[in-house]
Amino acid sequence: MEIRVLQYFWTIANVGTISGAAEILHITQPTLSRQIKDLETELQTPLFTRHHNRLELTSAGIYLRSRAEEILTLTRQTEQTFIDQRNQLYSGKVTIGCVEADNTDTMAQAIESLIQDYPQVHFSITTGAGDLIKEQLEKGLIDLALMLEPIDTKRYFSLRLPRQEQWGLLVAKDSPLSEHATITPDDLIDLPLIISQRQDVHSMLNDWFDHPNLELSIVGEYNLIFNTLPFVLHHVGVTLTVVGVTRTLDQSRLTFVPLAPMLETNCVLAWRKNKVLTPIASELIKRFKKFNEESEA
Structure with missing residues (x-):
């Protein structure tokens, strides 16, 4: 079960329609419908029932929405932790x-x-x-x-x-x-x-x-x-x-x-062989290399 598919399911569960969720997620309705159908097949249980152009969660869907919210929240928090650590790492001065x-x-x-x-x-x-x-x-x-x-x-x-x-x-x-x-x-x-x-x-x-x-x-x-x-x-x-x-x-x-x-x-951009570079200096070298590759392309 992919995090991306859980995000799709959670969005539909909160919006109530495929069309509304597709607009928020910036994907097509057929693609979103197929992803949810594949998820139901994988879990071997229906997650929604259709009532008057709206989707309602089944009991399995209600359970999955709760777990999906926990998983997605934890995922976002984990990603943010790494972003914060990276930002802290890439701070200071490069000479x-x-x-x-x-x-x-x-x-x-x-x-x-x-x-x-x-x-x-x-x-x-x-x-x-x-x-x-x-x-x-x-x-x-x-x-x-x-x-x-x-x-x-x-x-x-x-x-x-x-x-x-x-x-x-x-x-x-x-x-x-x-x-x-x-x-x-x-x-x-x-x-x-x-x-x-x-x-x-x-x-x-x-x-x-x-x-x-x-x-x-x-x-x-x-x-x-x-x-x-x-x-x-x-x-x-x-x-x-x-x-x-x-x-x-x-x-x-x-x-x-x-x-x-x-x-x-x-x-020539040069740096000492016997010196451990800071993350900032290493990142700057990477960007120079990227500029070189783009210039030679």
Whole structure:
């Protein structure tokens, strides 16, 4: 005897008609009638008698209504207990480290989805350079890290996000470079560059530059791009970055020019292998995985 069928029977017993119960239960009358007939067959006894377009309970039906009410009440209470325990479990704070990248939007979507289901969840976001975020992940100061490739993830569990980040130069609008459709390796010769402090990024750019006998002219380094903007506007140098970071900047004074051949990397969601995650962090990872599956579908 299924709980669902008991709910059907209990609703009919209280409403008194198949049509009224079907409307409440949002199923068709023939389906409901068949379910009750199957229940009577299973119990080998009639549960209703028909009188003037209304159904009246037999003595067996009266007994079953009483037991059904007890069973359904207990079922609801049991389900609510588990819901309450789950809500209590999915409470507290999740700490996340993020580099500057377009995929922070993916992080926002995942957290939005989590908070909609578990409003008592709070989050703490630390924004910084990849090395800082990596260090905080190593020390256990954050639960999850959103980092930009290239990065060594051998020591972590990781999930590569599908949205790629395109690299290019952030230049002043009044710079001749702003008229370029792309920036080639030849354009980079003797160009004053402001580049991330991460050595992985230095290596990536050198591989792309592909001029073995020439060295890039790096005049400065940064950990967060915001502080480089005055230097770009005063023509001290141009900043190597990803396009997603620039979308909130003043487009009337700054221009993003992509590299050619195109240079793209992915963002990676990472967490420590030797750390037990909180239920909140584990649930957030599940939602990231779901977003990935939907993006690849």
